[in-house]
Amino acid sequence: MDKYEVKAMILTGITLAIFLVAILRSIFTYATGIPECIPYDESFTEPRVEKLDDNVYQIFALAQMWSFEPHEIRLPVGAEVDIYLTSKDVVHGLNIADLSLNMMAVPGGVNKETVTFKKPGVYKVVCHEYCGSGHQHMMGEIIVNYPNR
Amino acid sequence: MRKIYLSKTEKALTYTLLCIPLALLTLGIYHGLMQTLYRSGMISQTSFAALEYYQGLTLHGVINALVLTTFFAVAFGHVCMRYYTGYKLNMTTAWISAGMMIAGTVLAAVMILSGNASVLYTFYAPMKAHPLHYIGNVLLITGSWVAFFGWIGMYRKWRREHKGERIHLAVVATMANFIMWFVCSIAVVYSLLFLLLPWSMGLTPTVNVPMTRTLFWFFGHALVYFWLLPVYLMYYVMLPTLAGGKLYSDNAGKFVFFLFLVFSIPVGTHHQFAEPTITQGVKYFQSILTYGVALPSFITAFTLAASLEYAAWRKGHRSKNPFSWMTKLPFFEKDRYLFSYLICGLIIFIIGGLTGMINASYVLSSLVHNTAFLPGHFHMTVAGPVFLGILGMSLYLLERLSGKEIRLKRINNAIPYLWTIGMFIFSAGLMVGGFRGEPRRTNMGISYMDPDSPLYRPDWVWTTGTTVIGGVILFAAAGLFFIVLLDLLFAKKSKESYLSFPTYDTVHKEKVIPFLNSFKPWIIIMLALIMVAYVPAILNVLEFTGREAPPYEPQNPNPIELYQPEAGTDVGDAETYKLDQNE
Numbered sequence: 001m002d003k004y005e006v007k008a009m010i011l012t013g014i015t016l017a018i019f020l021v022a023i024l025r026s027i028f029t030y031a032t033g034i035p036e037c038i039p040y041d042e043s044f045t046e047p048r049v050e051k052l053d054d055n056v057y058q059i060f061a062l063a064q065m066w067s068f069e070p071h072e073i074r075l076p077v078g079a080e081v082d083i084y085l086t087s088k089d090v091v092h093g094l095n096i097a098d099l100s101l102n103m104m105a106v107p108g109g110v111n112k113e114t115v116t117f118k119k120p121g122v123y124k125v126v127c128h129e130y131c132g133s134g135h136q137h138m139m140g141e142i143i144v145n146y147p148n149r
Numbered sequence: 150m151r152k153i154y155l156s157k158t159e160k161a162l163t164y165t166l167l168c169i170p171l172a173l174l175t176l177g178i179y180h181g182l183m184q185t186l187y188r189s190g191m192i193s194q195t196s197f198a199a200l201e202y203y204q205g206l207t208l209h210g211v212i213n214a215l216v217l218t219t220f221f222a223v224a225f226g227h228v229c230m231r232y233y234t235g236y237k238l239n240m241t242t243a244w245i246s247a248g249m250m251i252a253g254t255v256l257a258a259v260m261i262l263s264g265n266a267s268v269l270y271t272f273y274a275p276m277k278a279h280p281l282h283y284i285g286n287v288l289l290i291t292g293s294w295v296a297f298f299g300w301i302g303m304y305r306k307w308r309r310e311h312k313g314e315r316i317h318l319a320v321v322a323t324m325a326n327f328i329m330w331f332v333c334s335i336a337v338v339y340s341l342l343f344l345l346l347p348w349s350m351g352l353t354p355t356v357n358v359p360m361t362r363t364l365f366w367f368f369g370h371a372l373v374y375f376w377l378l379p380v381y382l383m384y385y386v387m388l389p390t391l392a393g394g395k396l397y398s399d400n401a402g403k404f405v406f407f408l409f410l411v412f413s414i415p416v417g418t419h420h421q422f423a424e425p426t427i428t429q430g431v432k433y434f435q436s437i438l439t440y441g442v443a444l445p446s447f448i449t450a451f452t453l454a455a456s457l458e459y460a461a462w463r464k465g466h467r468s469k470n471p472f473s474w475m476t477k478l479p480f481f482e483k484d485r486y487l488f489s490y491l492i493c494g495l496i497i498f499i500i501g502g503l504t505g506m507i508n509a510s511y512v513l514s515s516l517v518h519n520t521a522f523l524p525g526h527f528h529m530t531v532a533g534p535v536f537l538g539i540l541g542m543s544l545y546l547l548e549r550l551s552g553k554e555i556r557l558k559r560i561n562n563a564i565p566y567l568w569t570i571g572m573f574i575f576s577a578g579l580m581v582g583g584f585r586g587e588p589r590r591t592n593m594g595i596s597y598m599d600p601d602s603p604l605y606r607p608d609w610v611w612t613t614g615t616t617v618i619g620g621v622i623l624f625a626a627a628g629l630f631f632i633v634l635l636d637l638l639f640a641k642k643s644k645e646s647y648l649s650f651p652t653y654d655t656v657h658k659e660k661v662i663p664f665l666n667s668f669k670p671w672i673i674i675m676l677a678l679i680m681v682a683y684v685p686a687i688l689n690v691l692e693f694t695g696r697e698a699p700p701y702e703p704q705n706p707n708p709i710e711l712y713q714p715e716a717g718t719d720v721g722d723a724e725t726y727k728l729d730q731n732e
Binding site for chain 2: 002004005008012015016019020023026027034035036037038039040041042064065066085086089090091093095096097098100101102103104106107108109110111112124126127128129130131132133135136137139
């Protein structure tokens with residue numbers, strides 16, 4: 001091993017260490033993570049929105065060929081939402097690009113993620129996993145801060 | 150360069166394995182261009198010229214990523230084992246293997262083209278393909294195993310006759326790649342034969358979807374290294390000599406291939422970060438292991454850069470500027486086209502590798518998972534170094550084995566550069582689109598890119614437009630390649646037919662390190678690591694999966710009723726219901 005190789009190894013080690021620290025920091029400081037998995041239960045296949053508190057909601061989302069149920073959800077600004085997701089038929093995806101929310105809907109499994117809708121607006125929910133010939137039409141909406149409410 | 154002469158049947162085998170996938174590649178390339186047109190909305194319909202979007206997408210994936218790469222890995226493995234051990238190939242296993250792979254490819258291709266297998270190359274259940282599609286894939290994969298079994302005999306014979314000698318780096322690379330391939334593909338063959346096949350034939354009612362996905366990704370991530378390692382072999386063994394230099398370190402090269410053997414498989418769940426049924430702990434552990442795979446790539450970046458810089462210095466380059474050596478390499482020498490193909494692949498791979506680190510990251514994954522960023526990334530790996538390496542090496546081998554000479558030399562040397570330009574434009578469009586939420590694997594032309602649709606997304610117009618520009622350039626480069634190839638095949642024989650590879654010398658005199666001269670310790674580490682990473686993952690899947698799924702067709706939201714319980718054993722609800730109706 002010559003001196004250049006040793007230097008390159010040290011640099012590599014530092015680079016990988018920076019990546020590792022960055023990942024750990026984003027997990028623990030900013031609490032950005034990946035979905036949790038929840039034990040399966042039939043009740044998750046009934047699409048509904050439940051209000052737990054002023055600003056705390058639970059969305060039980062069901063992906064099916066080719067729509068999200070509930071199809072249109074209205075929430076106030078600042079709503080903290082637990083999203084539970086499963087699929088009725090084939091594999092689907094759920095992506096809200098504005099929130100970096102990214103979940104898969106897999107038949108037989110229940111996915112959970114917690115998000116906060118800080119800004120008003122219309123959040124487009126796009127299916128990003130191929131789910132058959134109608135896949136490109138599968139989109140839902142979450143409308144945050146609708147008027148008169 | 151040492152020359153060897155192949156027997157007639159060895160040559161016929163190599164031609165077969167190289168030319169069949171290249172012929173199919175025309176279809177794969179065609180639908181590559183078509184996809185950019187569909188996705189940008191230039192084609193706003195479900196099918197074009199009798200090929201449906203998702204059918205074509207399946208074709209594009211299966212041919213380019215599975216058929217071409219597997220055939221090439223086997224063909225290149227054959228000639229490397231033949232050249233670097235010096236022993237004749239075991240033609241029985243070689244032809245059985247070729248026969249199985251061809252039969253499998255034909256089955257899968259017929260099923261896709263007849264519209265019975267629009268399930269994408271990931272064959273995601275519970276979307277069901279025709280049983281013959283699954284059998285075709287199994288034949289293709291197990292066929293490649295048979296070729297590998299033939300090489301094991303050659304390897305053992307070499308070890309017996311050369312006790313204590315240094316194994317050639319090319320042999321280590323080929324064997325390491327196929328050991329890894331064999332182990333990872335056991336999972337997918339099991340999933341295809343024992344879970345998906347009986348289910349698609351109606352012998353079992355349902356299938357455990359998370360299990361098939363987990364087994365697929367056990368195989369799916371190692372698959373990308375299976376594509377990559379033959380090209381890594383070219384980078385280590387051939388590129389330094391092609392550049393006019395020497396390999397910086399042979400032991401570093403071996404260490405790299407052994408690390409790939411160890412780390413390729415136990416990282417697969419980083420493709421499943423967004424999925425249920427696997428707990429966060431398992432995902433996090435495999436995410437860390439994924440950064441273990443970055444290690445061999447960092448070593449490679451250093452060793453190759455050092456080898457190329459050495460080549461520049463040998464050519465009389467003297468400068469204080471630490472980067473100016475990069476301009477002194479033989480980029481535009483028309484007789485050294487293999488260098489151009491390899492170096493272009495390497496340049497693309499710099500971005501391809503770095504974006505891979507983003508995907509594998511536990512937290513950034515939620516930004517990019519299943520968006521257009523992903524195809525943006527992997528086109529810079531599989532359609533960068535891998536594809537260019539395969540094209541360049543196929544021409545190189547065909548030229549030598551046939552005794553013919555490429556006549557369109559300048560065009561040939563320009564192809565990889567044109568491809569590189571196209572790839573950077575194309576991938577930039579995909580990756581920026583991905584950050585804006587464009588989904589991958591989606592026929593966006595009839596919804597998101599249609600101004601009359603309520604789903605219209607104007608913010609995706611220019612990114613998909615960029616991919617069209619890139620796609621057209623890529624298509625042109627591929628077209629030129631086929632012109633060069635056909636011209637070569639129809640040329641007259643002008644030289645003797647032989648095989649030789651530009652093989653490296655090392656800069657340093659290195660000792661034989663026993664640990665780097667044997668597969669045993671590495672195979673043990675690999676198996677142990679797989680156990681640690683995948684036993685918890687499989688247990689998770691078994692614990693958290695609440696129900697299994699019946700088969701579905703892509704066109705129909707209702708399940709297909711394939712499964713018929715045998716009469717008399719079990720009277721199902723459906724039958725009692727029918728009786729009631731009659732009364």
